Amino acid sequence: MANGPARSTARGGEIYVGNEFRDFFHLLDVLCANQFEGEPFEPKLLEQIEENFYRGAPPNWLNFYISEQAKESGIIKRDGYNRLVQEIREKKKQPGISTVKLFHQPGCGGTTLAMQVLWGLRKSFRCAEVLTRSPLDIANVADAVIDLYTAGSSGHQNTVLLLVNDEQILENLQDSIMEKIAERKIVTHMPVVIFLSCIRKVSIVQNDNVALKGVLTDTEKQKFDEKKEELSLKHEDDNYGDLEDRMEPFSHLITFQQDKRSGKKVSMAHPMIAQRCTEMLAEAAVEPNNAVNLHAVRVRVFRELQTPKMNLAVRKPKKKKDRHQMKQIMSATETAYGTLNVKVSGFDMTVVEHYSQYIHNLCNRFGIKVAECYALPTKSTEVMLMQEQGTKMYVDSILKTHSRVVQLSSLNAALCPVFMEVILKNQPEGVQLSMKEHTEADYHARFKARPELEGLMAQIGQ
Incomplete structure (x- = not known):
C-alpha cells in the first residue's frame, strides 16, 4: 500500500483514503482493495506464516496474499466458494440490505472460506469483518459501516460486504444500520451493505443456503491430496532434517552423511537394519524423486527401531519441563522506559x-x-x-x-x-x-x- 489504503468503488476503480477508520480498529477489520500490495516482507516470515496456517493456526489476510502470490497452487477453494461469490454479486443488483448465509460445522474451514470470499471480492466491494460481539457496540459498528460505505465523494461510494460470525447480533445490527441510513438521509441505487453471515452449527439441516460439512466431496478430496503431495515435495529437506533429529537416539546405528558427488547418504551400522530398509523401499516402490513414499518409509523405519523386538537402543529419559521463569526486569534509561x-x-x-x-x-x-x-x-x-x-x-x-x-x-x-x-x-x-x-x-x-x-x-x- 505504497500510496495508502485504497477503497474500491462501484465502477471498479479505487480511491485512496487516509486513516479515518483508526477509531474503529476494535470494531471492524477493514480489508483494503490494495491490501499488502507493495509492502516488503521477509521470505522467512512468509514461510513461517504459511507453515503455521497449514499446521492449524487461524487464517489471517496475509495467508491469502501469500496464496495469491505463490507460484504453486494456493489455499484450496472449497466447493461452496463460487456459489457464495455468485449469490453476493446477485444481491448487489437488488436494493436494500440483504444477507448471504454460510452454515458450517466446527473445524471444517467455514471461517477460512468466508475470509477467502472477502479476499476475492475486495476489488469489487468494501470488505470488513465485525470484531466485536457485544450488543453495546452495535450502534458504533453501524456508524463505522456507514462511514466505510460513504468514504470518498458521492460518485465513489460502494457496497460494504460485512462478515458477521455471530448470528445473535445480526438482526439488531441490520436494524441499527437502517436507522443510521435514515438519520443521514442516504439515498442510493445500490445496497449499502450485504451481510455474509457465517453460522456455526454442529448438525446442519439441508436447505437452500451454502453448507460446509466435515465430509469432503470427491472433488475436494482430490484437491487436498494434490496439495498434500505439493507440500510434501516442498518441505522434503525439512522432513529430512526432522528425521535426523528424531533418529538421534539411534545415532550409533544410523548416521547421515553429506557427499558432494552423490548428495545425502544414510549409513547403517547393522546389515539387518539395512536389509529391512531395502525391503520397505521395494514394497513402497520408491522412485528416486518420490518424496511422499520415501517419507513414509522413513517413518516406518523410525517406528520399527522403537519397537522392543529390535532392542537395539535405549531411549533417553525425557527431560522435565522447567517451570516458567521470571524474565529480567529492564530498568529505565534517560531516553526510554524500562x-x-x-x-x-x-x-x-x-x-x-x-x-x-x-x-x-x-x-x-x-x-x-x-x-x-x-x-x-x-x-x-x-x-x-x-x-x-x-x-x-x-x-x-x-x-x-x-x-x-x-x-x-x-x-x-x-x-x-x-x-x-x-x-x-x-x-x-x-x-x-x-x-x-x-x-x-x-x-x-x-x-x-x-x-x-x-x-x-x-x-x-x-
Whole structure:
C-alpha cells in the first residue's frame, strides 16, 4: 500500500483514503482493495506464516496474499466458494440490505472460506469483518459501516460486504444500520451493505443456503491430496532434517552423511537394519524423486527401531519441563522506559481481547517492542442485595472481570505521549486501561493462588 489504503468503488476503480477508520480498529477489520500490495516482507516470515496456517493456526489476510502470490497452487477453494461469490454479486443488483448465509460445522474451514470470499471480492466491494460481539457496540459498528460505505465523494461510494460470525447480533445490527441510513438521509441505487453471515452449527439441516460439512466431496478430496503431495515435495529437506533429529537416539546405528558427488547418504551400522530398509523401499516402490513414499518409509523405519523386538537402543529419559521463569526486569534509561505493563480489563471478555489485540498491532506499527502478552486470572465479584424486609443478604449477580496485559520493553519517552493518546482515543466503553512499571508482584499475579496446596506444602515442610 505504497500510496495508502485504497477503497474500491462501484465502477471498479479505487480511491485512496487516509486513516479515518483508526477509531474503529476494535470494531471492524477493514480489508483494503490494495491490501499488502507493495509492502516488503521477509521470505522467512512468509514461510513461517504459511507453515503455521497449514499446521492449524487461524487464517489471517496475509495467508491469502501469500496464496495469491505463490507460484504453486494456493489455499484450496472449497466447493461452496463460487456459489457464495455468485449469490453476493446477485444481491448487489437488488436494493436494500440483504444477507448471504454460510452454515458450517466446527473445524471444517467455514471461517477460512468466508475470509477467502472477502479476499476475492475486495476489488469489487468494501470488505470488513465485525470484531466485536457485544450488543453495546452495535450502534458504533453501524456508524463505522456507514462511514466505510460513504468514504470518498458521492460518485465513489460502494457496497460494504460485512462478515458477521455471530448470528445473535445480526438482526439488531441490520436494524441499527437502517436507522443510521435514515438519520443521514442516504439515498442510493445500490445496497449499502450485504451481510455474509457465517453460522456455526454442529448438525446442519439441508436447505437452500451454502453448507460446509466435515465430509469432503470427491472433488475436494482430490484437491487436498494434490496439495498434500505439493507440500510434501516442498518441505522434503525439512522432513529430512526432522528425521535426523528424531533418529538421534539411534545415532550409533544410523548416521547421515553429506557427499558432494552423490548428495545425502544414510549409513547403517547393522546389515539387518539395512536389509529391512531395502525391503520397505521395494514394497513402497520408491522412485528416486518420490518424496511422499520415501517419507513414509522413513517413518516406518523410525517406528520399527522403537519397537522392543529390535532392542537395539535405549531411549533417553525425557527431560522435565522447567517451570516458567521470571524474565529480567529492564530498568529505565534517560531516553526510554524500562519494562511497562499496559493492562486492559473489563466485564466483556470479547471486547477486552480485541482491544488488547489492537494495542499489540498498534505497537507493531509504531515499532514498539512487545515483550509478551498474557491473561491474568479472572476475578469474580458477587453483588449482594438486602431483602426489603429483613437483614439477610443474598447474591443478586456475579460479575467477572477479565484482564489482559501487553508488556512493552524500552518504550521511547518521546513516543509514549503519542502512543497513549492513540490508545485512549480508541478505548471502548466499559474497558479500563492502565499503564505501570512491571514489578515482581505483577509477575506473581499471573498465577492463580492455591491456598490449600500451599497449606499442605507448609505442613510437609514442618
